Amino acid sequence: MTQTPEARFIPGENYLNKEKTLASWLFTHDHKRIALLYLISITFIFLIGSLAAVLMRTELMFPHGEFFTSTTYNKLFTLHGVIMVWFFLIPAIPNVLGNFLIPIMIGARDMAFPRLNLISWYVFMFGGLFALTSIILGGVDTGWTFYTPYSSTYSNGWVIAMAVGIFINGFSSIFTGLNFIVTIHKLRAPGMTWFRLPLFVWTLYSTSLIFVLATPVLAITLTLVALERGFGIGIFDPRIGGDPLLFQHLFWFYSHPAVYIMILPAMGVVSELIAAFSRKPIFGYNFIVYASLGIAFLGFLVWGHHMFVSGQSIYAGMIFSLLSFFVAIPSAIKVFNWTATLYKGHITFEAPILYAFSFIALFTIGGMTGLMLASLAVDVHVTQTYFIVAHCHYIMVGGAVMAYLGGIHYWFPKITGRMYPEMLARWAAVFLFVGFNLAFFPQFILGYMGMPRRYHVYPEEFQLLNIISTTGLPLLGIGYFLPLTYLGWSAFFGRVAGPNPWDAPGLEWQIPSPPPSENFACIPIVTRKPYGYDPPPDTHEPDEAPEEIHVH
Amino acid sequence: MSTDPEASTGLLNFPFKEARHQRESALFGMWIFLATEVLFFGGMFTAYMVYRYSHWQAFDEAGAHQESYLGCLNTAVLLTSGFTMALAVEFARKGQREWLLALFAITWLLGAAFLGIEGYEYHTKFTEHLVPGSSFHFTGSDPSSSELFFVLYFTMTGIHMFHMFVGLMLILFFGGWSWCSPRALLTPNPFEVLGLYWAFVDIVWLFLYPLFYLVHPQ
Amino acid sequence: MKINLGRSVRVLISLYLLLVLTSGLAFLPFGQWDWLISLVIAFVMAGLILLFFMKVKYSEPLIWLTSAAGFTWLGLLLLLVALDYVSRTWP
Numbered sequence: 001m002t003q004t005p006e007a008r009f010i011p012g013e014n015y016l017n018k019e020k021t022l023a024s025w026l027f028t029h030d031h032k033r034i035a036l037l038y039l040i041s042i043t044f045i046f047l048i049g050s051l052a053a054v055l056m057r058t059e060l061m062f063p064h065g066e067f068f069t070s071t072t073y074n075k076l077f078t079l080h081g082v083i084m085v086w087f088f089l090i091p092a093i094p095n096v097l098g099n100f101l102i103p104i105m106i107g108a109r110d111m112a113f114p115r116l117n118l119i120s121w122y123v124f125m126f127g128g129l130f131a132l133t134s135i136i137l138g139g140v141d142t143g144w145t146f147y148t149p150y151s152s153t154y155s156n157g158w159v160i161a162m163a164v165g166i167f168i169n170g171f172s173s174i175f176t177g178l179n180f181i182v183t184i185h186k187l188r189a190p191g192m193t194w195f196r197l198p199l200f201v202w203t204l205y206s207t208s209l210i211f212v213l214a215t216p217v218l219a220i221t222l223t224l225v226a227l228e229r230g231f232g233i234g235i236f237d238p239r240i241g242g243d244p245l246l247f248q249h250l251f252w253f254y255s256h257p258a259v260y261i262m263i264l265p266a267m268g269v270v271s272e273l274i275a276a277f278s279r280k281p282i283f284g285y286n287f288i289v290y291a292s293l294g295i296a297f298l299g300f301l302v303w304g305h306h307m308f309v310s311g312q313s314i315y316a317g318m319i320f321s322l323l324s325f326f327v328a329i330p331s332a333i334k335v336f337n338w339t340a341t342l343y344k345g346h347i348t349f350e351a352p353i354l355y356a357f358s359f360i361a362l363f364t365i366g367g368m369t370g371l372m373l374a375s376l377a378v379d380v381h382v383t384q385t386y387f388i389v390a391h392c393h394y395i396m397v398g399g400a401v402m403a404y405l406g407g408i409h410y411w412f413p414k415i416t417g418r419m420y421p422e423m424l425a426r427w428a429a430v431f432l433f434v435g436f437n438l439a440f441f442p443q444f445i446l447g448y449m450g451m452p453r454r455y456h457v458y459p460e461e462f463q464l465l466n467i468i469s470t471t472g473l474p475l476l477g478i479g480y481f482l483p484l485t486y487l488g489w490s491a492f493f494g495r496v497a498g499p500n501p502w503d504a505p506g507l508e509w510q511i512p513s514p515p516p517s518e519n520f521a522c523i524p525i526v527t528r529k530p531y532g533y534d535p536p537p538d539t540h541e542p543d544e545a546p547e548e549i550h551v552h
Numbered sequence: 553m554s555t556d557p558e559a560s561t562g563l564l565n566f567p568f569k570e571a572r573h574q575r576e577s578a579l580f581g582m583w584i585f586l587a588t589e590v591l592f593f594g595g596m597f598t599a600y601m602v603y604r605y606s607h608w609q610a611f612d613e614a615g616a617h618q619e620s621y622l623g624c625l626n627t628a629v630l631l632t633s634g635f636t637m638a639l640a641v642e643f644a645r646k647g648q649r650e651w652l653l654a655l656f657a658i659t660w661l662l663g664a665a666f667l668g669i670e671g672y673e674y675h676t677k678f679t680e681h682l683v684p685g686s687s688f689h690f691t692g693s694d695p696s697s698s699e700l701f702f703v704l705y706f707t708m709t710g711i712h713m714f715h716m717f718v719g720l721m722l723i724l725f726f727g728g729w730s731w732c733s734p735r736a737l738l739t740p741n742p743f744e745v746l747g748l749y750w751a752f753v754d755i756v757w758l759f760l761y762p763l764f765y766l767v768h769p770q
Numbered sequence: 771m772k773i774n775l776g777r778s779v780r781v782l783i784s785l786y787l788l789l790v791l792t793s794g795l796a797f798l799p800f801g802q803w804d805w806l807i808s809l810v811i812a813f814v815m816a817g818l819i820l821l822f823f824m825k826v827k828y829s830e831p832l833i834w835l836t837s838a839a840g841f842t843w844l845g846l847l848l849l850l851v852a853l854d855y856v857s858r859t860w861p
Contacts, residue, residue, distance in 0.1 A: 029566070109567040112577050178584045185832065186577045187567065213843045216588040220595030224707070233684040233703055235599050240684075241607050241697035249851050250595050300846055304854070316854035576830070583836040590840030597844070598851055604805075605855055624793050628786065631815075635782040638823040642773040751824045755816045762808035766796035 010417045010496055014514040029114035030517055035100035036415075037121050042088050042096065043484070045128065049083035050480070052076045056456075057439075057470040065457045073456040074141035075157065081144025082162065086169050087128055089400055090258065093265035094211075095124075095176060097407045098204045100415060102180060104508045105198050107189025107526060109518045112182040116175050124172035130165030134158040143454060145255070148236035148247040152228040160229055163222040170215045173261075177211025180204055189507075191526035195289070198506060198530045199282060202289050203268030206296035210257045210264070214300070218254035221247065245311050252303035260299040262396055263363075264292060266403030267334055270356050273406050274338045276504045277353035278345025281531035284337040291330035298327040308379045317376055324374035331367055335360060351425035355406025358433045362398025366391055369444065384454075387447025393440045402432070405483060412487060413501045417514040418494030424486050432479030439472025505532040563739045578741040579748070586752045589715075593756055596708045600763055603700050610697035614690070615767030617682060618705075619673060623765030626669045627757065633662035634754040641747035647737045649730055656727040659750070663720050670713060677702070705764050712760060715753045722746050781822045788815050 140157035228234035304320030640655035
């Protein structure tokens with residue numbers, strides 16, 4: 001369908017065209033522009049992390065260490081882990097979608113602390129600079145987990161530079177979490193009670209609690225490693241009575257909740273997508289709220305399941321195992337609620353819902369394998385094997401990245417005012433789903449059969465599965481490359497979307513696309529529950545008479 | 553000019569439209585930051601707990617070498633500075649610049665005195681070969697575990713000192729700002745936030761004092 | 771809003787007294803429990819500063835919660851790590 005140039009023009013002033021100088025972007029206080037600054041940064045960062053993965057998987061096609069020395073390979077998986085965890089997954093949904101949407105979803109003009117928001121982006125970039133410096137100087141070979149005493153004493157890599165980079169990046173997380181919490185508490189529009197908030201806001205609130213309570217412990221842990229490395233005397237040094245396992249306790253106290261930082265926002269996105277594309281209110285809204293808070297809390301109590309074989313006491317192992325079983329419950333509640341939402345909904349199959357379906361399927365597999373790992377006996381067998389690698393990638397890529405892409409597609413018309421090409425997007429989602437499973441499902445089998453993680457030399461009987469795994473990568477590559485191009489193109493030349501292309505309720509869909517700088521001409525007064533779809537004809541009438549949201 | 557910040561519009565930052573709302577949000581934000589600081593120091597307290605438990609006698613012996621009277625004096629100094637800072641904040645909220653500056657000055661001097669006494673203690677440790685590293689020399693039942701006591705001592709008090717130093721810089725900055733600009737007190741929020749920070753650093757020391765200065769063989 | 775100097779002075783005196791108490795008690799033979807006593811006193815002193823100098827007593831409940839949250843989470847960390855170390859020597 002051709003359109004005249006005039007039809008592709010979006011009239012009026014919005015946050016994109018208000019001022020177009022570079023300075024107006026780099027010194028902006030507008031949460032929406034800051035979200036885009038993050039989007040651009042983390043897209044580049046994702047490419048770097050993916051490059052490391054490509055190099056690793058190419059090496060792993062051959063069992064005898066074809067292209068890289070062991071040290072170089074160690075540096076590659078460390079780089080991949082550090083970049084993807086701290087500089088991509090943790091900031092992705094919160095700092096891109098969260099920054100953009102939270103003020104709009106609660107009916108505010110901006111975050112509580114707009115300047116702190118901008119500072120958090122600069123801090124993020126500054127931390128990235130240190131990490132990049134560490135990589136350019138030669139990299140780190142300790143693994144993203146920095147276990148002592150290797151990281152604190154014996155490694156020859158640029159550990160301190162990398163630790164400083166992650167430390168600084170942690171402040172970006174803390175500032176973001178702080179800003180979100182204060183904003184959600186203090187800047188909700190009149191009538192926007194806690195239980196009228198969209199689930200995306202609830203999950204980002206839960207995530208922010210983890211940001212502020214967990215990240216400082218990472219900060220001190222990395223500080224202690226750097227001090228030990230820099231001054232030669234150590235808190236984790238057994239020669240003076242120190243315990244390397246203390247590092248693991250402190251590290252995982254942060255890093256386990258960190259994985260919930262990565263998945264909770266993704267769950268929030270999925271809740272929004274499921275409701276929007278079933279055209280039904282989300283089933284069990286209250287349960288999902290409590291489940292989100294429950295995941296945030298329980299996630300702090302399970303970190304020892306990363307240390308079952310490291311030397312902690314067996315009794316601690318048993319307690320952590322039990323608690324890890326508990327933490328699966330709220331996640332399962334969510335999956336059931338999503339499925340119940342889909343039931344008898346008017347489902348259509350645009351790209352965002354395809355990503356949501358991917359999420360549900362792959363997150364369920366990842367979560368179930370997590371339960372397997374929570375049992376002590378199974379974990380003893382498969383720990384430090386590819387089973388773990390597969391488990392965490394099912395959650396982080398199959399879960400978080402799918403949800404991130406689904407959210408990007410769903411809110412793309414709001415962010416840019418334009419639509420993306422639907423057919424291409426659906427194909428990309430399919431490529432990603434197939435490529436992902438091809439790449440990572442064999443790794444469950446490899447791990448169970450005993451192939452250790454972080455090894456680039458392995459027994460020949462594992463080669464076939466490794467090759468199958470690597471063949472998933474080109475498909476994944478196509479799946480990532482397509483959105484990179486068509487979203488980039490559509491941002492400038494796509495069909496004009498209008499305020500509400502999905503016909504969804506929710507405050508963000510009541511304002512123009514792209515939104516004006518201050519979001520609302522007048523602060524809305526909220527009078528009804530979220531996900532206010534008309535009920536299907538064969539159900540009874542809702543208790544609350546649906547009144548209009550007054551946005552004027 | 554009204555000096556009651558609750559009533560005045562003051563200088564409002566976007567997106568706030570009311571001074572009370574902005575103040576509540578600023579304080580809430582600072583309390584969240586202080587929670588992060590509790591956990592930051594908390595990692596080191598965890599290390600202390602673990603190693604004290606594992607090396608009880610070695611820590612007792614190491615603790616006997618501490619100058620507890622200096623630690624006690626320093627604690628009194630810091631408590632007093634917490635008092636003067638709390639008053640300073642009250643005067644800031646009332647817009648009374650002269651009292652604020654006077655109390656800021658006293659707080660600053662007390663804080664500097666604290667750092668001075670601490671510096672003297674560090675110097676004494678250095679001359680007694682109690683600084684961890686190659687020059688460390690200790691006679692006791694388990695010298696290397698006693699060294700761990702001093703590793704924790706220098707790390708925890710060192711990071712605390714860094715926080716004190718930042719606090720002193722901030723007092724200079726905000727004191728200087730209100731000296732130069734009579735309108736600074738139209739927005740008393742930064743002063744309250746600084747007051748919270750200072751009191752928090754005080755609280756951290758209240759836990760460092762018994763853990764490092766009240767440890768000795770029975 | 772007048773400045774309650776008297777209250778602040780009373781808090782400071784209490785803090786000084788508690789400081790003397792904890793320093794003095796350290797010299798008495800409580801054996802393994804001296805750390806607990808000094809920590810309890812430290813908590814009381816910290817509580818006075820929190821409630822009065824940091825004005826938590828006169829703040830909204832949200833501030834109460836936030837001031838408690840950091841310490842509670844630290845407590846979780848300490849508790850579960852202690853569980854590991856204490857139980858390492860059990861059969």
